[in-house]
Amino acid sequence: MTSGSPNPVPFRGGGxxxxxxxxxxPIVFVAVVALWEVGSRTGFIPxxxxxAPSEVFEALRNLVETGLLWKHLGASLQRLILGWTxxxxxxxxxxxxxxxxxxxxxxxxxxxxxxxxIPKIALLPxxxxxxxxxxxxxxxxxxxxxxxxxxxxxxxxxxxxxxNLIRMGQSFGxxxxxxxxxxxxxxxxxxxxxxxxxxxxIAIVLLVAAxxxxxxxxxxxxxxxxxxxxxTDELVAGVAIxxxxxxxxxxxxGRAERFLLRWRT
Amino acid sequence: xxxxxxxxxxxxxxxxxxxxxxxxxxAGRIVCIVGPSGCGKSTLLRLIGGLERPxxxxxxxxxxxxxxxxxxxxxxxxxxxxxxxxxxxxxxxxGLEDHALGQDETERIxxxxxxxxxxxxxxxxxxxxxxGGMKQRVAxxxxxxxxxxxxxxxxxxxxxxxxxxxxxxxxxIELWERERFSAVYVTHNLAEAxxxxxxxxxxxRRPGVIRExxxxxxxxxxxxxxxxxxxxxxxxxxxxxxxEAQAAEMELVDG
Ligand SMILES: Nc1ncnc2c1ncn2[C@@H]1O[C@H](COP(=O)(O)OP(=O)(O)OP(=O)(O)O)[C@@H](O)[C@H]1O
Ligand SMILES: [Mg+2]
Numbered sequence: 001m002t003s004g005s006p007n008p009v010p011f012r013g014g015g016x017x018x019x020x021x022x023x024x025x026p027i028v029f030v031a032v033v034a035l036w037e038v039g040s041r042t043g044f045i046p047x048x049x050x051x052a053p054s055e056v057f058e059a060l061r062n063l064v065e066t067g068l069l070w071k072h073l074g075a076s077l078q079r080l081i082l083g084w085t086x087x088x089x090x091x092x093x094x095x096x097x098x099x100x101x102x103x104x105x106x107x108x109x110x111x112x113x114x115x116x117x118i119p120k121i122a123l124l125p126x127x128x129x130x131x132x133x134x135x136x137x138x139x140x141x142x143x144x145x146x147x148x149x150x151x152x153x154x155x156x157x158x159x160x161x162x163x164n165l166i167r168m169g170q171s172f173g174x175x176x177x178x179x180x181x182x183x184x185x186x187x188x189x190x191x192x193x194x195x196x197x198x199x200x201x202i203a204i205v206l207l208v209a210a211x212x213x214x215x216x217x218x219x220x221x222x223x224x225x226x227x228x229x230x231x232t233d234e235l236v237a238g239v240a241i242x243x244x245x246x247x248x249x250x251x252x253x254g255r256a257e258r259f260l261l262r263w264r265t
Numbered sequence: 266x267x268x269x270x271x272x273x274x275x276x277x278x279x280x281x282x283x284x285x286x287x288x289x290x291x292a293g294r295i296v297c298i299v300g301p302s303g304c305g306k307s308t309l310l311r312l313i314g315g316l317e318r319p320x321x322x323x324x325x326x327x328x329x330x331x332x333x334x335x336x337x338x339x340x341x342x343x344x345x346x347x348x349x350x351x352x353x354x355x356x357x358x359x360g361l362e363d364h365a366l367g368q369d370e371t372e373r374i375x376x377x378x379x380x381x382x383x384x385x386x387x388x389x390x391x392x393x394x395x396x397g398g399m400k401q402r403v404a405x406x407x408x409x410x411x412x413x414x415x416x417x418x419x420x421x422x423x424x425x426x427x428x429x430x431x432x433x434x435x436x437x438i439e440l441w442e443r444e445r446f447s448a449v450y451v452t453h454n455l456a457e458a459x460x461x462x463x464x465x466x467x468x469x470r471r472p473g474v475i476r477e478x479x480x481x482x483x484x485x486x487x488x489x490x491x492x493x494x495x496x497x498x499x500x501x502x503x504x505x506x507x508x509e510a511q512a513a514e515m516e517l518v519d520g
Contacts, residue, residue: 168346171316172360172411173336182359186350263350263391 051233059237068222073241075217076207079135080245083142084203091147091199092192095154099188100180105155112151120145120202121209128214138210145206146199153195157188190264193257200249208242219245266330266337266414267292267447268313272322275308281472282308286322288466288475290415295441295448295485297458300468301506301513306451307419309473313449314338314417331414335364339413343420345400347392353403354379354388360411374410381440382406398429402436409444416448422457434460438485455502459495460488467505470513477505 033053039045040052047055063069097104098112120141127137127144161184169179211220219241226234273286282305290296290313298306311317313324315338330337339360347356354375361371379385382402392400401421408416422430434457440446452458458465459481467477481498483491 162346164342164344164346165348167316168340168342169359171314171336171338171340172407173363174359175363178363182362183348186348263393265393 048230048232051236055233056236056240059231059233060240063234063237069241071217072219072222075215076211076219076245079138079142079210079218080203080207083139083207084146084200086139087143087146087203088150088196088199090143091150091195092154094147095151095192096158096180098151099155099158099184112148116148116152120148120206124210124213133214138207138215141206141210142203145202149199149202150192150195153198154188154192157191157195158184160191161187190257190261193253193260196253196256197250200253201246204242204246204249266326266328268415268449269325269327270313270322271325273309273312273319273324274321275305275312275317276320283312283319284472284474286473286475288478290447290449292328292414292447293445294463295450295461297450297452297462297465298468299452299455299458299465299502299506300473301470301510302453303513303516304468304471304509305473306453306468309468310340310417310419310449310451313415314340316340331412334412334414336360336411337414339408339411339416341401341404341408341416341418341421343424345392345397345404345424347400347403347407349392352389352391353384353395353406356392356403357407357410360407378406378409381409382436396429397425398433401425401433405436405440409440414447416446416450418448418450420452421450423452423454430457437461438488442486455499455506458502459498461485465498465502467502470509470516476509477502 036045036050037053040047040050040055045052051059060069063072094104094108094112098108099105123144124137124141127140131137131140165183165187166179169183174182207218208220208223211218212224215221219238223235223238223242226232226238268290270286270288270290273283274281275283286309288296298309300306308317312319315324326337348359351359357375357378358371361374366374376385379388382405384399384402384406387395387399387403392403395403401424404421422433425433438461441448450458450461462481463485465479465481466475467479468474469476479498479502481495483494488495
């Protein structure tokens with residue numbers, strides 16, 4: 001390139017960084033629902049295969065008006081909150097002991113590793129025998145399902161706390177408890193919160209599964225009943241409720257992350 | 266208070282890292298430790314501050330520790346080791362919290378050291394908002410807050426760019442002129458060593474033994490005007506380190 005007119009250097013950077021675009025999400029959602037409605041009205045989608053959104057909406061309104069929504073939702077949320085909370089508390093406690101004490105690690109580590117991969121729903125029949133067909137077995141299933149991922153996330157988080165920070169704490173003569181509270185706990189918190197995302201998703205799956213096996217009330221029971229009556233509008237309404245539960249939970253965790261981890265970039 | 270290292274040996278499993286270290290670190294002086302990479306400088310500093318147990322030998326404190334000192338042997342780390350979830354103030358407070366000083370006293374100390382390190386304006390900033398030099402100043406403030414008798418510094422400036430390094434070195438000299446603290450200062454930078462050290466200890470490559478101890482009798486504040494003499498010291502140190510550094514380099518390449 002000894003001669004010729006000067007050319008600007010071609011731009012080759014940028015990209016690989018999806019940006020949020022405000023209204024696109026809702027527009028796509030509305031468009032899909034609208035298409036679906038049109039498909040149902042014109043008969044392109046047979047009513048037996050998939051009900052029209054308007055029918056689903058009708059079923060939802062019916063649920064609200066008869067007050068059944070609160071009965072189902074209340075039963076489900078109670079199981080979910082109880083099982084998840086206890087499972088999480090126990091999981092964090094056990095995770096901390098595995099993360100901090102050699103004996104606990106040697107003793108409990110292999111146990112956790114062995115039980116962690118079992119789909120907890122397989123244990124439901126056993127839980128029914130142990131805790132009864134009612135609330136006990138359902139809560140226990142969710143509790144178990146929540147417990148193991150929380151244990152693993154917690155001690156994984158503790159293992160990943162910067163050792164230099166711990167050494168710094170020791171070099172300032174901090175007490176053992178201070179080091180755990182002020183260095184290890186905040187250092188492991190990001191991993192623990194990520195564990196919450198996983199454990200809540202598992203908890204919802206187990207909730208529905210447990211309710212489908214034996215329950216009078218609960219979103220899972222509602223969906224199962226609708227299915228066996230071929231009432232696809234109610235079935236889809238139940239699924240929509242599950243979606244709302246999941247979204248709410250993940251929004252709550254997002255808020256908690258933003259508040260607790262605001263020191264991160 | 267002074268420190269005496271007597272017959273220190275250290276090994277990690279099969280690897281002998283330090284051998285026969287005898288050294289006295291006098292009060293009110295800065296002792297620089299230089300040596301090729303991997304020769305055990307950081308290990309030595311950890312032994313001095315009691316973060317690790319020597320395989321053989323002892324580190325003795327001679328004389329009383331000053332009563333006002335909350336943490337006689339205090340480190341300043343190469344990577345700053347600030348808690349990212351705490352503000353500047355919170356980080357400085359960390360070393361005070363286990364001492365039941367009371368709120369007023371804690372506040373007085375924090376305000377005082379932040380002023381001394383020129384950080385008062387940045388009290389509520391988080392570490393991620395600070396430049397490297399500022400982070401190290403926070404770490405220095407945190408160390409000063411516990412009124413150490415000895416500062417143990419492991420390459421405190423080597424994560425910083427050259428300009429920041431110069432500025433912080435001046436800060437350290439100014440601080441020393443005011444407080445006359447004692448310090449062990451590990452570095453691989455000979456220019457730093459001759460600027461800051463009253464005494465420069467040269468370690469050989471691993472296993473580290475003391476090859477040479479050089480005393481530099483120029484007051485710290487006046488060193489800026491003694492360029493040629495410092496040059497001379499520096500090149501003499503380099504002579505004695507050069508072969509070792511080269512050999513150490515080869516060792517690393519071979520694994
Ligand atoms: N915890 C440890 N376990 C095993 N070996 C270690 C440990 N810490 C350090 N070593 C080894 O001991 C030797 C000395 O390490 P040290 O970090 O003290 O050297 P250094 O002089 O500070 O090196 P650098 O100039 O790279 O900072 C190295 O060979 C290192 O690999
Ligand atoms: Mg080192």
